[in-house]
Amino acid sequence: MEALTNTIEAILFASGKAVALSDMADKLGASNGEIRKALEELKKHYGESGGIQLLEFNKKVQLGSNPVYKSQVESVLNPIREKELTRTILECAAIIAYKQPITRTEIELLRGGVNSDYAVNALLELKLIEPCGRKDAVGRPVLFATTDEFLKRFRLSSLEDLPDYEELMKAIRPDEDKDSYLYAREEYGEIGDGETAKPAAADTTDSDDDDARKKPSENKKNKSNSQEETVEGGYEIPDFLRGLDETDIVKIS
Numbered sequence: 001m002e003a004l005t006n007t008i009e010a011i012l013f014a015s016g017k018a019v020a021l022s023d024m025a026d027k028l029g030a031s032n033g034e035i036r037k038a039l040e041e042l043k044k045h046y047g048e049s050g051g052i053q054l055l056e057f058n059k060k061v062q063l064g065s066n067p068v069y070k071s072q073v074e075s076v077l078n079p080i081r082e083k084e085l086t087r088t089i090l091e092c093a094a095i096i097a098y099k100q101p102i103t104r105t106e107i108e109l110l111r112g113g114v115n116s117d118y119a120v121n122a123l124l125e126l127k128l129i130e131p132c133g134r135k136d137a138v139g140r141p142v143l144f145a146t147t148d149e150f151l152k153r154f155r156l157s158s159l160e161d162l163p164d165y166e167e168l169m170k171a172i173r174p175d176e177d178k179d180s181y182l183y184a185r186e187e188y189g190e191i192g193d194g195e196t197a198k199p200a201a202a203d204t205t206d207s208d209d210d211d212a213r214k215k216p217s218e219n220k221k222n223k224s225n226s227q228e229e230t231v232e233g234g235y236e237i238p239d240f241l242r243g244l245d246e247t248d249i250v251k252i253s
Helices: 002-015 021-028 032-046 067-084 087-099 104-110 117-125 148-153 165-172 206-212 216-221
Strands: 052-057 060-065 129-134 142-146
Touching: 002 021, 002 032, 002 060, 021 032, 032 052, 060 067, 087 104, 087 117, 087 142, 087 165, 104 117, 104 142, 117 129
Parallel strands: none
Antiparallel strands: 052 060, 129 142
16 A cells, blocks of 8 residues: 555656546556545645645645645745746737637737747747647648646636736736837838938937938048937947947948
C-alpha cells in the first residue's frame, strides 16, 4: 500500500492538474477501494497544516497549496506571473479570446501590422492558447483558440463572462500610451523628389514646412538655431541621438 501511495503522489505532482481516479485505477491495476485508501494515507501525510493539500472533485484528484498560506504564496508568485503577462501578450490574448479561431496573420492585422510572434509563442508556452486546426486558405495557416487554462488564469467560468471587447482593449491600451515613443505609429504621405514627407498626424505651420524643405547644407549651418536637427536626406534625428557628431551616426540609404 505504501508503494501505491507514493506512486499516486508522484503522478499527481508530475501532472500538475487533476487526474481521474478511474485512470489511475486502470493504469496502475488497482481497485477503486485501493486508490481511495491510498488517497486517505496521503491526506494524513500532509495533515491540515501542511503546505500541500489533496483536492478531490468530480471524481478527480489534484495536489494544491494550502489556503492558509495564500498571502505568502501570492506575494512571491504574483510578481512573477505579472512579468510573464506583458501588455503585448495580454493584447494578443484578448484578441484571440474574442476573435477565435484566428490565425497569426489576422492577429497582426488587428494589432496594426505589428509582429506578434513573441506574444503568440509566449501564450502557447503558458498554455493559454492552443492550435485548433487550419484555415481553408492559401498556405493553410494554423488557427488558434483559448484553452481551459486561459479561463482558469483569468477566473472566468466561460468565454461568455468576458467583458466588452472595446472596453477591455482600452484598458490594455490606454489612450495616453498611443503617443509614447514605443507605441506611436507615424503615417507618412507621398514623398516627392528629394523631400521627406512629414507625418500626416503632425501639426505643422508654414514656417515648419519651409524648414523641412531646406537643403541639407543649410540645415547644417543653422544647426545651433534650429529646434529640429537633421542629417543628410532630411530625416529627423531622434532625441537620444541629438548632440552626437555627424561622424558618429551611421546613415543607411
